[in-house]
Amino acid sequence: MSTHGVALASGAHGFLSPTGVEVAFLLVGLVTLGAAVLTVTTRQLVHAALWLVVALGGLAVEYLLLTAEFVAWVQVLIYVGSVVVLLLFGLMLTKAPIGRSPDADSGNRPVAIAVAGAAAVALVWVVVDAFRRTWIDLRGPVQGSTEVSGEMLFRYWVLPFEALSVLLLAALVGAIVLSRRGKENEAEEPRRKEEAR
Amino acid sequence: MHLIYPAILAALLFCTGLYGVLARRNAILVLMSVELMLNAVNLNLVAFDVWLRDELHAGQALTLFTIAIAAAEIGIGLAIVLLVHRNRGTADLDRLRDLREDETTDGTTGATDREQKAEAAS
Numbered sequence: 001m002s003t004h005g006v007a008l009a010s011g012a013h014g015f016l017s018p019t020g021v022e023v024a025f026l027l028v029g030l031v032t033l034g035a036a037v038l039t040v041t042t043r044q045l046v047h048a049a050l051w052l053v054v055a056l057g058g059l060a061v062e063y064l065l066l067t068a069e070f071v072a073w074v075q076v077l078i079y080v081g082s083v084v085v086l087l088l089f090g091l092m093l094t095k096a097p098i099g100r101s102p103d104a105d106s107g108n109r110p111v112a113i114a115v116a117g118a119a120a121v122a123l124v125w126v127v128v129d130a131f132r133r134t135w136i137d138l139r140g141p142v143q144g145s146t147e148v149s150g151e152m153l154f155r156y157w158v159l160p161f162e163a164l165s166v167l168l169l170a171a172l173v174g175a176i177v178l179s180r181r182g183k184e185n186e187a188e189e190p191r192r193k194e195e196a197r
Numbered sequence: 198m199h200l201i202y203p204a205i206l207a208a209l210l211f212c213t214g215l216y217g218v219l220a221r222r223n224a225i226l227v228l229m230s231v232e233l234m235l236n237a238v239n240l241n242l243v244a245f246d247v248w249l250r251d252e253l254h255a256g257q258a259l260t261l262f263t264i265a266i267a268a269a270e271i272g273i274g275l276a277i278v279l280l281v282h283r284n285r286g287t288a289d290l291d292r293l294r295d296l297r298e299d300e301t302t303d304g305t306t307g308a309t310d311r312e313q314k315a316e317a318a319s
Contacts (some may be wrong), residue, residue, distance in 0.1 A: 178273070178277060
């Protein structure tokens with residue numbers, strides 16, 4: 001049934017006649033990709049975090065275009081809302097320089113370009129070769145609304161969901177344990193520093 | 198919608214993140230690049246879930262789990278980076294070289310070290 005459906009779908013779509021959704025997806029994708037490239041290449045550390053906001057927001061719009069509404073809003077809430085704020089806090093707490101820093105890239109930049117370029121060529125080649133004649137059918141009922149997501153999450157995926165909450169608790173406790181000083185260390189540390197001098 | 202649009206976008210985003218992980222010097226910028234790679238995987242999961250019209254919506258469930266795990270990872274990672282910065286005074290990955298092999302000697306000590314480790318392991 002599936003091969004028949006795919007054949008029908010490929011007959012109904014033209015390769016070079018993009019629909020409105022495709023055009024929107026392409027434009028937002030270009031913005032997202034440009035913001036991602038700026039994130040990894042800019043020399044101003046705080047600007048990298050702000051470009052990351054653009055990239056993650058663009059991805060949220062892509063999720064909306066793919067009719068995954070709930071995932072899109074979770075993306076906005078968690079990534080744009082909290083992860084980027086955490087990253088900015090981290091940048092400020094490690095006293096990252098404001099303005100251009102000349103040593104933002106390490107010495108192995110050519111190797112990184114080579115590896116990333118080779119990976120990009122290989123992945124794009126394989127993906128294009130595999131999914132040249134595949135179309136997503138976006139018509140019909142919305143597949144990622146809150147109702148659908150809640151039903152699948154709490155009907156089929158309850159056990160992983162609960163395990164996830166345990167994992168989040170473990171991460172919370174771990175972060176607290178890592179970031180507070182031990183009491184015995186606190187008393188010894190100044191003495192150790194003076195000895196080191 | 199053609200499936201290769203999200204697939205190619207995800208592949209290129211992943212490679213951008215890969216470049217960032219390899220080329221960046223600041224540990225927090227490396228964490229940002231890891232986030233980009235995780236987001237590329239999320240886009241793939243959502244696109245294939247919508248394409249396959251999965252009854253269980255495994256792709257979207259996995260996307261939600263990946264987002265939660267990425268949030269946990271960024272919390273722990275930033276705590277570690279802050280600890281390193283507090284102890285060493287730097288968050289530069291190039292300067293954290295305590296575990297490197299000693300390159301100043303002519304290599305014989307490294308070989309003997311390795312032999313000793315092999316003996317200790319056996």
